[in-house]
Every structure is written in structure tokens, then in C-alpha cells.
Amino acid sequence: MSTRIAITGAAGRMGRILIEAIGLAGDELSLAGAVERPESSLLGADSGELSGQGRNGVPVVGSLAEVIGDIDVLIDFTVPAATLEHVALCAQHAVAIVIGTTGFTPAEQAAIEQAAGQTAVCKATNFSTGVNLCFRLLDMAARVLGDDVDIEIYEAHHRHKIDAPSGTALSMGEVVADALGRDLQQVAVYGREGQTGARERDTIGFATVRAGDIVGDHTVTFAAEGERVEITHKASSRMSFGRGAVRAAGWLVEQPVGLYDMQDVLGLSKAN
Numbered sequence: 001m002s003t004r005i006a007i008t009g010a011a012g013r014m015g016r017i018l019i020e021a022i023g024l025a026g027d028e029l030s031l032a033g034a035v036e037r038p039e040s041s042l043l044g045a046d047s048g049e050l051s052g053q054g055r056n057g058v059p060v061v062g063s064l065a066e067v068i069g070d071i072d073v074l075i076d077f078t079v080p081a082a083t084l085e086h087v088a089l090c091a092q093h094a095v096a097i098v099i100g101t102t103g104f105t106p107a108e109q110a111a112i113e114q115a116a117g118q119t120a121v122c123k124a125t126n127f128s129t130g131v132n133l134c135f136r137l138l139d140m141a142a143r144v145l146g147d148d149v150d151i152e153i154y155e156a157h158h159r160h161k162i163d164a165p166s167g168t169a170l171s172m173g174e175v176v177a178d179a180l181g182r183d184l185q186q187v188a189v190y191g192r193e194g195q196t197g198a199r200e201r202d203t204i205g206f207a208t209v210r211a212g213d214i215v216g217d218h219t220v221t222f223a224a225e226g227e228r229v230e231i232t233h234k235a236s237s238r239m240s241f242g243r244g245a246v247r248a249a250g251w252l253v254e255q256p257v258g259l260y261d262m263q264d265v266l267g268l269s270k271a272n
């Protein structure tokens with residue numbers, strides 16, 4: 001029997017891509033639920049038509065509770081408040097959950113970690129294979145270049161993005177800070193204006209651009225006297241995230257209860 005997947009945020013930018021990605025994934029994975037906000041005007045619409053793929057017979061419903069009994073795994077790309085409700089319901093029903101939503105507070109993050117004590121949770125700020133490879137390259141670069149460089153993180157996204165810096169940029173900051181034994185909360189600088197004074201070496205700076213339809217650009221610069229290394233990733237289609245999240249869903253249903261990330265799915269985690 002194929003793994004039955006539901007999508008929350010089915011009518012969103014990522015939701016529509018995820019429906020398409022499941023359709024492309026082969027017979028082992030199938031779409032078994034498409035969920036939107038209860039007040040959505042799209043309830044009852046065919047989710048296949050919504051994603052531009054033609055009818056698939058899976059209607060959009062207004063609550064995860066309507067489909068939770070019929071699925072093996074949920075993929076959630078919504079907003080933090082909705083994700084928290086969904087992860088709690090998944091924990092209650094022992095349904096695995098892939099979380100792509102970004103912008104959680106530390107308290108919300110703790111609630112997700114607690115739910116991972118009851119069901120398998122895979123959470124990543126970026127599900128693209130290329131970005132996850134970049135995380136490993138950043139770890140290596142930070143260890144080699146160490147405290148001799150200034151580290152700055154630049155990110156650019158489309159004008160509709162509601163959180164900043166991007167979850168991916170923050171994850172990149174965490175990878176670099178961890179490699180250097182720094183606490184990102186202590187060393188992050190999220191903007192500069194006016195008389196800022198000279199740069200302190202151990203800070204990690206973030207710069208954010210919001211413009212047009214940029215899918216997601218990230219560059220981490222390691223700048224020393226006389227040379228600099230830049231590690232860049234550019235996403236040109238959301239399908240890179242969609243394919244990764246669907247791959248994570250297929251992998252997650254085989255895992256025991258616990259908290260995982262895309263590094264685990266790809267076998268890139270440092271434990272490997």
C-alpha cells in the first residue's frame with residue numbers, strides 16, 4: 001500500500017507545489033488529504049485542479065481533523081500558529097509530520113520538540129538538497145577559516161515573505177556559529193544603520209532583501225584580509241523544496257518517534 005500524505009496549506013504557494021510533487025513521486029506515495037483554513041473560499045475544490053495538474057479526486061477540506069484518520073504523514077507549510085495545532089493533532093494520532101513552516105519563536109520550537117516525543121517529526125527551514133549540501137560546506141569553511149574572517153549572511157526573497165531573516169539564513173548562521181563555538185543569539189547582528197562603530201570580529205551579520213518574485217537566494221561570505229570565500233545557493237523554482245519535502249515524508253514514515261531534519265533524510269548529518 002502506498003504512503004498516504006496530507007498537505008496543510010494546500011492552496012498556498014508551497015501547498016500547490018507539494019501536490020504536484022506528490023503526483024510526480026510515483027505509486028509509493030499518494031495524496032490522501034488537502035487542508036486549508038476553515039474560512040477559505042476554496043473548500044470543496046479539487047486539489048489537483050487547484051495545483052494546475054488536472055482532477056485528482058481529493059477535495060480541499062477546512063480542518064486536518066477531517067482527514068487525520070486516513071493518513072500516514074502530514075506535510076505542513078503554513079504559518080506557525082497553524083503548524084502548532086497540526087503537530088499536536090499528529091502527536092495525538094501518531095501521524096508523522098514534515099514541517100516546512102518557518103518563523104517559530106523559541107517557545108513554539110520547544111512545543112514542536114515536545115511533540116516529537118510522541119511521533120516522528122522532520123523539521124527543516126529548507127528542504128532543498130543543494131541548501132543542505134551548503135550547510136555541510138559552511139561547517140567545513142567555518143572550521144578551516146575560523147576566527148580569522150568576518151562572516152556575513154545575505155538573503156533575498158520574494159515580496160510576500162512575512163518573516164526575516166529567512167529561516168534558511170538563520171540555520172546557516174547556526175551552522176557557522178556552532179562550528180566556531182559561538183552562540184548565535186549573542187553574536188548575530190540583524191541590521192546596521194548610522195554610527196555603528198567598527199565591526200567586531202566574532203559577530204555574524206545578516207542582510208535581508210525582499211523584492212519581486214525571488215524564490216530564495218543565500219550567500220555566506222567569509223572575508224579575511226586579502227581574500228574572501230563565498231558560498232552561494234540560488235533557488236529558481238519552489239519544486240526544489242517540494243521534491244525534498246515529499247522525499248522526507250516517504251523517509252519519515254519508516255523512522256521511530258523523534259525529531260529529524262533534512263540532513264538526516266539525506267544522510268548528511270554529522271553523526272553519519
Ligand code: NAD
Pocket residue numbers: 008009010011012013014015035036037038040077078079082099100101102103124125126127128241
Ligand atoms: P503561503 O502564504 O502561500 O501559503 C500558506 C498557506 O497556509 C495559505 O494558503 C494559508 O491559507 C494556509 N493556512 C494558514 N493557516 C492554515 C490552517 N490553520 N490550516 C490549513 N491551512 C492554513 O506561504 P508559502 O510561501 O507557501 O510558505 C509557507 C511557509 O513555508 C512559510 O513559513 C515559508 O517561510 C515556508 N517555506 C519553507 C520552505 C522550506 O524548504 N522549509 C520553503 C518555502 C517556504
